[in-house]
Amino acid sequence: MLSAFANAFRTPDLRRKLLFVLLIITIFRLGSQVPTPGVDVANVKSCIDIANNGSNADLYSMVNMFSGGALLQITIFALGIMPYITASIILQLLVVVIPRLEALKKEGQSGQTKITQYTRYLTLGLAVLQATGIVALARSGNLLQGCDPDTYPLLHDNGTGTFLVMVVTMTAGTAVIMWLGELITEHGIGNGMSLLIFTQVVSGFPSSLWGVQQSKGWWTFGIVVIIGFVVIAAVIFVEQAQRRIPVQYARRMVGRKMFGGSSTYIPLKVNQAGVIPVIFASSLLYLPAMLVSFNPNADSAWAQFINDYLVRGNHPLYMISFFLLIVFFTYFYVSITFNPQEVADNMKKYGGFIPGIRAGKPTEDYLSYVLSRITLPGALYLGLIALIPLIAFAVIGANQNFPFGGTSILIMVGVALDTVKQIESQLQQRNYEGFLR
Numbered sequence: 001m002l003s004a005f006a007n008a009f010r011t012p013d014l015r016r017k018l019l020f021v022l023l024i025i026t027i028f029r030l031g032s033q034v035p036t037p038g039v040d041v042a043n044v045k046s047c048i049d050i051a052n053n054g055s056n057a058d059l060y061s062m063v064n065m066f067s068g069g070a071l072l073q074i075t076i077f078a079l080g081i082m083p084y085i086t087a088s089i090i091l092q093l094l095v096v097v098i099p100r101l102e103a104l105k106k107e108g109q110s111g112q113t114k115i116t117q118y119t120r121y122l123t124l125g126l127a128v129l130q131a132t133g134i135v136a137l138a139r140s141g142n143l144l145q146g147c148d149p150d151t152y153p154l155l156h157d158n159g160t161g162t163f164l165v166m167v168v169t170m171t172a173g174t175a176v177i178m179w180l181g182e183l184i185t186e187h188g189i190g191n192g193m194s195l196l197i198f199t200q201v202v203s204g205f206p207s208s209l210w211g212v213q214q215s216k217g218w219w220t221f222g223i224v225v226i227i228g229f230v231v232i233a234a235v236i237f238v239e240q241a242q243r244r245i246p247v248q249y250a251r252r253m254v255g256r257k258m259f260g261g262s263s264t265y266i267p268l269k270v271n272q273a274g275v276i277p278v279i280f281a282s283s284l285l286y287l288p289a290m291l292v293s294f295n296p297n298a299d300s301a302w303a304q305f306i307n308d309y310l311v312r313g314n315h316p317l318y319m320i321s322f323f324l325l326i327v328f329f330t331y332f333y334v335s336i337t338f339n340p341q342e343v344a345d346n347m348k349k350y351g352g353f354i355p356g357i358r359a360g361k362p363t364e365d366y367l368s369y370v371l372s373r374i375t376l377p378g379a380l381y382l383g384l385i386a387l388i389p390l391i392a393f394a395v396i397g398a399n400q401n402f403p404f405g406g407t408s409i410l411i412m413v414g415v416a417l418d419t420v421k422q423i424e425s426q427l428q429q430r431n432y433e434g435f436l437r
Contacts, residue, residue: 008423040370048072087120119180195415248263281322
């Protein structure tokens with residue numbers, strides 16, 4: 001990895017792209033530290049210290065992680081990239097359900113451009129809704145658990161004007177983040193949105209790791225670091241693992257030219273769904289906790305049950321529910337992103353076949369069988385990785401921003417591997433160009 005970056009900086013074109021990415025990331029991080037107009041910065045910092053020292057689970061830990069801590073600081077980039085992620089997931093699901101969107105997807109680049117435009121519109125709509133909810137919680141004092149709103153008011157003014165200015169500012173911040181991500185994709189290296197997510201996740205990694213040392217000492221810190229390297233190695237191994245299904249294309253005579261006769265393969269990754277199932281499961285488990293947060297003084301039986309079993313991340317019932325939801329959403333997401341029937345039809349259309357398997361329905365059945373078999377270890381792997389921070393919280397008492405494990409490691413490793421592969425591919429293109437000359 002380091003050699004790839006070193007070689008990239010020796011190439012003028014790639015060096016300009018990497019420096020451009022670093023410039024955008026710097027602007028992005030600066031925006032994550034600028035408070036929204038109307039926020040009492042001193043009281044926000046005091047409330048964050050109170051919340052970190054408390055035992056309550058952070059309801060918005062997932063969103064706060066994707067914003068690099070900007071959410072709880074109520075900055076102009078407080079929403080982070082989360083509205084775009086949610087909008088992208090919703091559009092992917094709707095493509096399967098709505099025939100019009102499915103037709104657009106099959107149109108190629110022009111159809112994908114329209115879907116991207118719909119994603120932007122939906123992102124802004126979700127940003128308005130999320131910003132409204134966050135500002136409303138900040139006004140009521142329920143954004144940070146354990147902080148008295150009368151002693152530490154988070155806003156200077158609870159008027160409607162301040163409310164609207166904050167909502168508009170956060171929504172505009174989300175639009176700027178989308179623009180920055182597209183600039184990286186167009187003029188830099190790698191996927192812009194993925195790199196911005198990677199930046200926000202990594203920004204909170206050192207403080208979370210140092211928090212373990214301050215609370216538990218050097219011995220626990222050393223054990224956590226060793227476990228972390230083991231987890232990273234395991235994640236890299238599984239993320240790179242794939243089942244390659246061989247595909248042979250028959251030779252065809254078109255006019256006087258011979259086409260086909262090549263051999264290739266269909267790569268089925270063990271973790272075909274990526275980090276999406278973890279996000280789905282976390283979002284679904286947040287719903288009952290969020291419902292109770294709007295009425296924290298409720299003494300009803302269902303509210304007490306949710307507070308006791310579904311809000312505390314270290315409770316066995318919460319862990320089991322989280323694990324089962326991840327397994328379910330892994331199978332669900334893989335089923336809508338990889339269509340064995342479509343793949344089998346395309347292979348038959350272009351004269352391809354799997355050795356030993358007849359084209360058409362037998363090929364579809366074979367792909368479905370292999371996909372279901374390989375998805376099981378991928379689902380179990382995602383569930384175990386996501387449970388690592390919860391288990392650490394229960395065993396060693398580390399805070400819920402435990403650095404090694406869960407969504408943070410999956411994002412960091414996945415984006416880093418993808419970016420390095422793109423850098424290496426561009427280096428190889430330049431080497432091959434020089435060789436041909």
